[in-house]
Amino acid sequence: MKAEESTKDNSKLQLIIAINYSGKYDVVQACKSVAKSVKDGLIQLEDINENLIEQELETKCTEFPYPDLLIRTSGELRVSNFLLWQLAYSELHFIQKFWPDFGKDEFVDALTSFQKRQRRYGGRN
Template sequence: MPNEKVDIARNITASDLEDLARVSFIGKRSNISESVLETIREIEERTQNNKSLHVIEAIDYTGRSDIIQACIAVAEKVEQGVMQPDDIDDQIFQNELQTNCSNFPNPDLMIQMGGRFSIHNFMLWQMAYTELYFLHEDDTTQFNDTSFIQALHEYQKRSRRFGGK
């Protein structure tokens, strides 16, 4: 995993946001160094009772692998007789995704940094109705409180339809 991404995650979670938000991490933890895993566990434990905001940070995560692991989990439950194939619906499937750590697993807003203009295999299932905001700066370290507030203001101007016209 590039050190730049780890540093960004550490900087975000080390900010004042940590006092306000519950912070969870999703992704394949088997590829993360023990020192970073220890930091992740400490942050998750220290923020687990914060209720006003839930920030989910993704490290070594892909939407496709999340969907595949959810399919495997559902298939195992069917094989074990815990459920029947006809029982499977959106909610059953969503409960097996890594974002099941959140009461609100479907983001309202996704902020893409780094001058990229796509979702890059990120939370493919969960982002079906997410509003997207793209920062034009190439340097992700440029993201700050002002950038975040600007994204929130832009989000407030939007009319969400959740699949409707």
């Protein structure tokens, strides 16, 4: 494929394709895995924390599991059960255009909007 050939030497961008992915299912499976570890005596109830749950999420396969920016096309103003845990501190950008029509100009607009934001990660100034 042309895309594979032209990007084969890239090392800084990770593309993860989530087919039939459910954020709710991801969190439930992570909780079940942690609960099994408690049941099996591998960890204590007091050991359960965010980090432990994060280690069981599907995005544990990547070095960067938490998107800085989510661009939502199609005019929908929701995340649609996508990366529910991982999007906690992501910036959201909504656009009316559908995915096939989303192009360079729209991407630049999204990045420009993102650059103007002050990221607080849940904190206050």
